Amino acid sequence: xxxxxxxxxxxxxxxxxxxxxxxxxxxxxxxxxxxxxxxxxxxxxxxxxxxxxxxxxxxxxxxxxxxxxxxxxxxxxxxxxxxxxxxxxxxxxxxxxxxxxxxxxxxxxxxxxxxxxxxxxxxxxxxxxxxxxxxxxxxxxxxxxxxxxxxxxxxxxxxxxxxxxxxxxxxxxxxxxxxxxxxxxxxxxxxxxxxxxxxxxxxxxxxxxxxxxxxxxxxxxxxxxxxxxxxxxxxxxxxxxxxxxxxxxxxxxxxxxxxxxxxxxxxxxxxxxxxxxxxxxxxxxxxxxxxxxxxxxxxxxxxxxxxxxxxxxxxxxxxxxxxxxxxxxxxxxxxxxxxxxxxxxxxxxxxxxxxxxxxxxxxxxxxxxxxxxxxxxxxxxxxxxxxxxxxxxxxxxxxxxxxxxxxxxxxxxxxxxxxxxx
Amino acid sequence: xxxxxxxxxxxxxxxxxxxxxxxxxxxxxxxxxxxxxxxxxxxxxxxxxxxxxxxxxxxxxxxxxxxxxxxxxxxxxxxxxxxxxxxxxxxxxxxxxxxxxxxxxxxxxxxxxxxxxxxxxxxxxxxxxxxxxxxxxxxxxxxxxxxxxxxxxxxxxxxxxxxxxxxxxxxxxxxxxxxxxxxxxxxxxxxxxxxxxxxxxxxxxxxxxxxxxxxxxxxxxxxxxxxxxxxxxxxxxxxxxxxxxxxxxxxxxxxxxxxxxxxxxxxxxxxxxxxxxxxxxxxxxxxxxxxxx
Numbered sequence: 145x146x147x148x149x150x151x152x153x154x155x156x157x158x159x160x161x162x163x164x165x166x167x168x169x170x171x172x173x174x175x176x177x178x179x180x181x182x183x184x185x186x187x188x189x190x191x192x193x194x195x196x197x198x199x200x201x202x203x204x205x206x207x208x209x210x211x212x213x214x215x216x217x218x219x220x221x222x223x224x225x226x227x228x229x230x231x232x233x234x235x236x237x238x239x240x241x242x243x244x245x246x247x248x249x250x251x252x253x254x255x256x257x258x259x260x261x262x263x264x265x266x267x268x269x270x271x272x273x274x275x276x277x278x279x280x281x282x283x284x285x286x287x288x289x290x291x292x293x294x295x296x297x298x299x300x301x302x303x304x305x306x307x308x309x310x311x312x313x314x315x316x317x318x319x320x321x322x323x324x325x326x327x328x329x330x331x332x333x334x335x336x337x338x339x340x341x342x343x344x345x346x347x348x349x350x351x352x353x354x355x356x357x358x359x360x361x362x363x364x365x366x367x368x369x370x371x372x373x374x375x376x377x378x379x380x381x382x383x384x385x386x387x388x389x390x391x392x393x394x395x396x397x398x399x400x401x402x403x404x405x406x407x408x409x410x411x412x413x414x415x416x417x418x419x420x421x422x423x424x425x426x427x428x429x430x431x432x433x434x435x436x437x438x439x440x441x442x443x444x445x446x447x448x449x450x451x452x453x454x455x456x457x458x459x460x461x462x463x464x465x466x467x468x469x470x471x472x473x474x475x476x477x478x479x480x481x482x483x484x485x486x487x488x489x490x491x492x493x494x495x496x497x498x499x500x501x502x503x504x505x506x507x508x509x510x511x512x513x514x515x516x517x518x519x520x521x522x523x524x525x526x527x528x529x530x531x532x533x534x535x536x537x538x539x540x541x542x543x544x545x546x547x548x549x550x551x552x553x554x555x556x557x558x559x560x561x562x563x564x565x566x
Numbered sequence: 567x568x569x570x571x572x573x574x575x576x577x578x579x580x581x582x583x584x585x586x587x588x589x590x591x592x593x594x595x596x597x598x599x600x601x602x603x604x605x606x607x608x609x610x611x612x613x614x615x616x617x618x619x620x621x622x623x624x625x626x627x628x629x630x631x632x633x634x635x636x637x638x639x640x641x642x643x644x645x646x647x648x649x650x651x652x653x654x655x656x657x658x659x660x661x662x663x664x665x666x667x668x669x670x671x672x673x674x675x676x677x678x679x680x681x682x683x684x685x686x687x688x689x690x691x692x693x694x695x696x697x698x699x700x701x702x703x704x705x706x707x708x709x710x711x712x713x714x715x716x717x718x719x720x721x722x723x724x725x726x727x728x729x730x731x732x733x734x735x736x737x738x739x740x741x742x743x744x745x746x747x748x749x750x751x752x753x754x755x756x757x758x759x760x761x762x763x764x765x766x767x768x769x770x771x772x773x774x775x776x777x778x779x780x781x782x783x784x785x786x787x788x789x790x791x792x793x794x795x796x797x798x799x800x801x802x803x804x805x806x807x808x809x810x811x812x813x814x815x816x817x818x819x820x821x822x823x824x825x826x827x828x829x830x831x832x833x834x835x836x837x838x839x840x841x842x843x844x845x846x847x848x849x850x851x852x853x854x855x856x857x858x859x
Contacts, residue, residue: 341718341807342717342718342803342804342806342807344804344806396695396714396715396718396719397695397696397715397718398718399715399718399719399806399807400693400694400695400715400716400717400718400719401694401695401696401718409696533824533825533826534825534826534827537820537824537825541806541808541809542808544806544807544808545720545807545808545809547807548718548719548720548807548808548810550720550807550808550810551808
C-alpha cells in the first residue's frame, strides 16, 4: 500500500515538473494567437519615471491592441546585477535599459543583444532625430547595439555673482582658466576650485576629460582597449600634471570631503567653481540660491587631443536578439520626439532626442546645459567606465596621492604601465 | 582501552563542530585553495596560476603599507586599551569612587553598544575640516596651528582612525578588567593594608598579578582585532587618501569586490589569517594561559 502511494506521489510530482516545462516553452514563443507579449525591463521603480513609463506602456498598448507589455523594474545597483544574470541565459527581456561603454560592451559580448544598425538605417524619420554623438557608447566594431536616451555631461559650474565681483570672464583655454583661478584667489577665495576627492569617481571624471584634451584620440582609443592598453604616451604625464596643478587650487580640505559636501559648498556660495554633472542642476538649485552658469573643460592649447569633447555618457535602450518586431516599434515609440518632450517636462533630465528638449519645456539652466551637450563635437566616456577597473583604480588613488603630494605623475604612469603589462 | 566509549559528550559537541566546520574551517581551506587561482566574481572558470599570486603579494607596496598600518593599530591599541583600561578599571574600583563608579561604568560602556557605522559617521563630523568639532575646538583654545583635515592628510588619517577605535573599545576592555578586579579576594588588599602598602603599591603588588590572566585574554582580543580591522578605516577613509590608511582587510575587500580580482584577494586573506594566527600562538605560548591555576 505504502509503495503504491509513494509511486503515485512520484508520478504526480513528475507530471508537475513536466507541465511546468510545457508552460515555459509556450511562453518562450512569445505569442498566443495574434497577441504579442513584450518583456520590458527598466531601472526606475521610483517616481516620477515609473509612472511615466507605465503611462507610455498604456498608450502603446492602446495604439497596438495586439501587444501586451510585461514590465519589471529594479533600482540601479540591483539592476546591474540582475541584467548580468539575465544576459547569461536566454531569459533576457525583449527591451531593457543600459548604460553605455564598458557596461554595454559587457552585455554585447554575451552575443545576445540585437544589432540595431539596420533598424536605424531603415527608418531615418525616427533615427535622424537622435543626436549623432550619443551613439558612440553603444557602438562596438561599427555596429550599434543601443539607442541613447538620457544624456549627461560634466562641466565647470561657476558662480556668476562671484565671477562678476572678481571681474573675471569665463575662460576659453586652460591657461586662461588658471589665470581666472589665480584672480579668484587674489579676490579672497582661498580655494577657488573644490572637489570631494574622497570620492574616487570624481577624480576619474577629471582625468577622463583631461586625457581627452591632451592625448591623441588614436592613442587614447588604443589605451582604452584592455587588449592593447600600454599607456606609454608622454601626454599622460602632462595630463596628470594638469590635474596636479588643479588640485593646488582645491586646498587641503578637498582630500577630506566627498562630492556632496563640495556641492553643498558651491550651493552655499562659498566656492566659485566646481566640476559637476548636468544631472546635478536640480540638486544645486534645491540646496541653495546661487546664480550659476557653466563652461566645458577649456581647451588645452598645446594638447594633442580633442579641444571641446564633453565628458558624459548617455543611457539608453537595448533589444534582445530574439525580440519581436513589435519590440522595435515600442523602442521607436519610447525614443520618439513626443515621448522625449513629455519626458523633459515630467522628469527634467536631458535626453538625446532632437526636439525633445526645448526652451518651452525645460528649465532655463537645463536648457543652457543642453546647448553645451549639443555643441560638443564628441563625448568622452566616464573614465572609470572606459578603462579596466584595476587601471582606473591606480589613476584614482594616484590622484588622491597627487593632491597630497605623496607621489608624482611619473610614478603613477609607471605603476599603470606595469599593471597593463601583466 | 576504555571500556565505556564516552559517546554522550561527543554527541553534545557534534552540532558546534558541524557549524564550525561549515562556517569556519571549510571556508578557510577553500580560501587557501582559491589563492592559487586567478578569477573574478562573474567568471565561471578559475585559472590555475600556482604561486603567482603569492609572488605578487611580495611586490605589492600596498600590502606593506597595510601591514605597517595594522601594526600601528596593534601597538596603539595595546597601549591604550590594555594599560589605560587597566588603570581606569582600578580607579573605578577604588573606594574613593564607590559612589560614582556605577554611573561612570555605564558612560564608558555606552560606545561599545553603538554600531560602528554610526560611530564612524559621528567621527567624520568631528574630523570634518570645515565645521568639525575637533578643528573648531582647537581654534577656540588658540591652537590654530594644529588644525588640519584630519582624514584628508596622509600622515594623520590612520591615527585619526585609530583614535576613534580607542574611544570605542576602551569601555569593553575596562569592563573586563573591572570584573577581574572584583574577583580578587578582599583579604589580599587587607593584608597589604596591614603591611602598610599605599594605593600604588597595592596596584602593582596585588591587582596587577591577580588580573594577569584577563590581561592576556584582552591582549589577544586587541591584537588579533587590530590585524583584522576593517569597518573603521573602510567607513571613515576607505583606505585613503591614496593608500595611506589602508589595512589588510580593506585592501582585500577592494581587491576582491572593486577590482574584480578574487584570487589575489584570497591570497591577502590567507596572509591576514597567518599573521593573526602567528600572533595568537605567540601570545598563548608566552602567557602560558590556563597553566597557572
